[in-house]
Amino acid sequence: MPGTPPTRYAYLGPEGTFAEAALISAVAPGEGSRIPSPGVPAALAAVRSGDADAALVPLENSVEGSVPATMDGLAEGDPLLITREVFLAPTFVLAGRPGTTLSAVRSVASHPHALAQTAGRLARLLPGVVPLPATSTAEAARQVAAGEHDAAVCAPIAAERYGLTALVDDVADRSGAVTRFVLVAPPGPLPAPTGNDKTSLVAVVGDRTGALLDLLREFAVREISLTRIESRPTRERLGVYSFSLDCEGHAADARVGEALAALHRVCDELRFLGSYPRADGRENKPVTPVSNDAAFGEAAGWLERVRAGRV
Numbered sequence: 001m002p003g004t005p006p007t008r009y010a011y012l013g014p015e016g017t018f019a020e021a022a023l024i025s026a027v028a029p030g031e032g033s034r035i036p037s038p039g040v041p042a043a044l045a046a047v048r049s050g051d052a053d054a055a056l057v058p059l060e061n062s063v064e065g066s067v068p069a070t071m072d073g074l075a076e077g078d079p080l081l082i083t084r085e086v087f088l089a090p091t092f093v094l095a096g097r098p099g100t101t102l103s104a105v106r107s108v109a110s111h112p113h114a115l116a117q118t119a120g121r122l123a124r125l126l127p128g129v130v131p132l133p134a135t136s137t138a139e140a141a142r143q144v145a146a147g148e149h150d151a152a153v154c155a156p157i158a159a160e161r162y163g164l165t166a167l168v169d170d171v172a173d174r175s176g177a178v179t180r181f182v183l184v185a186p187p188g189p190l191p192a193p194t195g196n197d198k199t200s201l202v203a204v205v206g207d208r209t210g211a212l213l214d215l216l217r218e219f220a221v222r223e224i225s226l227t228r229i230e231s232r233p234t235r236e237r238l239g240v241y242s243f244s245l246d247c248e249g250h251a252a253d254a255r256v257g258e259a260l261a262a263l264h265r266v267c268d269e270l271r272f273l274g275s276y277p278r279a280d281g282r283e284n285k286p287v288t289p290v291s292n293d294a295a296f297g298e299a300a301g302w303l304e305r306v307r308a309g310r311v
């Protein structure tokens, strides 16, 4: 639209991360500008401060599970909303400065999720070398180029970007691992329902017997399927946890809206993290006629008549 400034997308940087690749796959070049952030907290902070309009950050991985910095960064601080999910199957190379040989590598660095997905191969290729965590795979590549480490586990494009050469191609322990990224934005209108959406929440339940069952029941009785649930420490004290979960459906769907309202009553704290199109290539489970929007609408109309004495 003429006059509309381009959307500024922050992402886990520097240039050459998988987060950047995911952003490129989701947002066509020319649709906005890309701003590398030095970490997930910085990318989220850029959105909260208004320095960026949205941020693309990794949320979870099929091998290593969730990315704590993202889970906690969304659960705490000023509210943000997930507006998209993006999936990427990363390819990892072990890269070093030109001229480095495998036998000369004494240190290797990468993002903890990349190290986890290559741990077996690294142990065999580099026995005795303790892998070091970096804020991202591309940051590890940049550090190798700067002479801080001998090798990095990174994307082929990051090796190229930082002038490294691949010592070993495809160092993943297992093929087919997928990382799920999310695009987060400041609170605003939700993406329109598509009929195949997901909703994300963080819930803190009370310290009483059956509290988690009470939470789960609100989904089950409305035929809402969960696609992820995990507990995270609230960092208050040992033993107090929040539940981070994704369910099928959109807040605009009657059954999901009713479940959200019920959870608001049942939970000690409830944070809505967004409703957005499902992008994992799977279809939400069909619901029986008693749980669809028409049934909820008809029931609400009936209750209105009852309350008006029009029985």
Ligand SMILES: O=C(O)C(=O)Cc1ccccc1
Binding pocket: 012, 016, 017, 018, 019, 020, 058, 090, 111, 113, 114, 135, 136, 137, 138, 179
């Ligand atoms: O560090 C990166 O490049 C990221 O985008 C995070 C990450 C790390 C490992 C696998 C997938 C995503």
